[in-house]
Amino acid sequence: MHDQSTERTSKQLLHFVFGGELTDLAGIEFADLGKLDMVGIYPNYAEAHTAWKACAQRTVDNAHMRYFIVHMHRVLDPNATSKQP
Numbered sequence: 001m002h003d004q005s006t007e008r009t010s011k012q013l014l015h016f017v018f019g020g021e022l023t024d025l026a027g028i029e030f031a032d033l034g035k036l037d038m039v040g041i042y043p044n045y046a047e048a049h050t051a052w053k054a055c056a057q058r059t060v061d062n063a064h065m066r067y068f069i070v071h072m073h074r075v076l077d078p079n080a081t082s083k084q085p
Contacts, residue, residue, distance in 0.1 A: 014041055015048035020033075
């Protein structure tokens with residue numbers, strides 16, 4: 001069961017996890033934008049980090065594969081302040 005009262009009291013801080021194969025280990029340019037892995041959007045950093053870590057560990061044998069966490073709450077509202085990473 002979903003507790004909506006808890007949702008209302010905690011601020012929603014969306015985080016987007018995605019990754020793909022880089023063209024160069026020193027940069028952040030993807031080899032093929034059509035093959036990006038859009039993992040998902042998560043309600044907080046902790047859940048996003050868990051998803052990021054699972055993807056990073058799953059692809060550890062490919063040195064060019066990188067996953068990232070985008071702080072969507074900062075993109076959506078750049079003037080808001082947050083103590084979360």
